[in-house]
Amino acid sequence: MSTVETARRRIPDRLDTPLKGTLLSWEMLLVAVALGIFVTNSLASPYFLNPWSLSDMTFNFTEKGLIALAMALLIISGEIDLSVAATIALASTLMGMALQSGADTPTLVAIGILTGLACGAVNGALVTGLGLPSIVVTIGTMSLFRGIAYIILGDQAYKGYPAGFAFFGQGYVWWVVSFELVLFAAAAVAFWFLLHRTSFGRRVFAIGNNPVAAQFSGVRVNRVKFVLFCLTGLMAGIASVLLTSRLGSTRPSIAQGYELEVITMVVLGGVSILGGAGSIVGVVLAALIMGMVTFGLGLLNVPGIVMSIFIGLLLILVIALPIVWRRFFGRAM
């Protein structure tokens, strides 16, 4: 389609880009980076190239990746949601409460997903109903949602989830293919279709490029944005079910800092933080890259806090390099 840096200013006059454009696109850059990291990991650790290792690696990005898919649409529309990790904490806490009163697995899953949806709806209502900036609203709801989890749980934890509940975060569909991975793949296809093949997706891009023009073209801007906030909350609710199932316990500090990792994934995937440009393929590749970097460094016994240096550098370098390249070679990369 179009390149990330130019889409805000240049509207493509035709939809199929020439081969050269495809080869130089952001997604190809990400594929190259992903391949490079894959080869480096394989050379650096003898334990990396092993079906079970690679399967374990996918757990590093599936939950965050699910949220990143919806967050990509939200950021393309020019909004942002910093409350997703707090939503996970609140949904997980409410699931734990239901567990204490003897809820069965289907009820737990429903509570987790519906809590996520409700949190998204609260954000959406505050942003679209009252016309408030989403970054501030979601900093507020981030404190509020996690704050409620702290009020309910304090320094306690919920444990003892039923055996059937463990499947969502720990189960395998076939051989090394986990349920989480299948769900992520299915969601990626669904979001790709929604963003790139439906009129709803075109509206999301239109709003991100120029909300006023979109409004005058008959796009119900606020309704689309509200739906996107609900979708993001819904995905956070699903991620909460997966994470709670995988950990088998709930603490109010669950998923601390996930919001920044999710946003890093989205931005690394080539979505413009200013809105109006981005692709689902890029976000999926970015999720894969972040999963491989953290897993590969983990195999080398690098502490998590040091890994975060690499993630931060990756984010800045991947965005800065094309800009520097264009400045010196005078053309888009």
Added chain:
Amino acid sequence: MSAVLRHREMLLVAAIALMVGLIAMRFPAFARPGNLATVFNDTSILVILALGQMVVILTRSIDLSMASNLALTGMLVALTNANYPEVPIPLIIVEAMTIGAVLGAFNGVLVWKLGIPAIVVTLGTLTIFRGLTFVVAGGTWVNADRMSADFIGLQRGMLLGLPVLSWFAVAAIAFFFLLLTRTPLGRSLYAIGVNPSAAVYTGIDVGRTKFIAFVLSGAIAGLCGYLWVSRYVIAATEVANGYELTIIAACVIGGISIAGGIGSVGGALLGALFLGIISSALPVIGVSPFWQMAISGTAILAAVILNARGERKQGRIILKKAEAA
């Protein structure tokens, strides 16, 4: 416009007074000047940080890396003190502000020269600085027995009845008040936030001014790195983890618009005090500290809803004036 601003700050003053008044009805000791001075001292670091953040927010940017900058600088000055206890404390403060400013300049250059949005740059440096804190200390920490008496004692000394830490906050308030209201740089910071295109046409270098704002917020974060480490007598990787959002919350509650161009030193001060009073009051009135997070979340939402209404009103006033003219 100044009437609206004053109105908004008066609202916050009233909210704070009401809060202190309600607490004082049950616990009169809370409102005694001595205790209020203690609350101010406990909030001093947040006040200073909120002022630094405000300068960046005014230019339509945001600095998410302040808390990580604070942790890294705090660790570096604590290591300096642990290994070279003979280095005088004023030099330590200069070191802290210089390191902080360099880290801020790194953010600033990426925003200025490469045009990367501030939220992306500082999201990256947030994790980088925090990770470097771990690396420079080799995963260990510096605590009381490795810090010199002067290093810990400076901010605890009393000057005219107030601890030196409080005077740091007072000095920061005075500095930023003069900077924002009495210098061309201060006017440029507002001008960029209100209308960046118009700012360019009036001859303001938008990129360079943003760079200066990041250097300022960095230097402030560095200074607070020393203050934090010497106050809590521990330098560790987790110092002030997640505090960047508390700083932004203080700014938002203080009426500083995240869209840039609106905000005042008084607002930042009151926003920080609001959060500080809540955190000191909760144990007094016997509410579990676990309520703190939900209360500040509610306060942020209430503040942003009230401020949005204020901003809309302000627009109408301008329109009316235009009609009258």
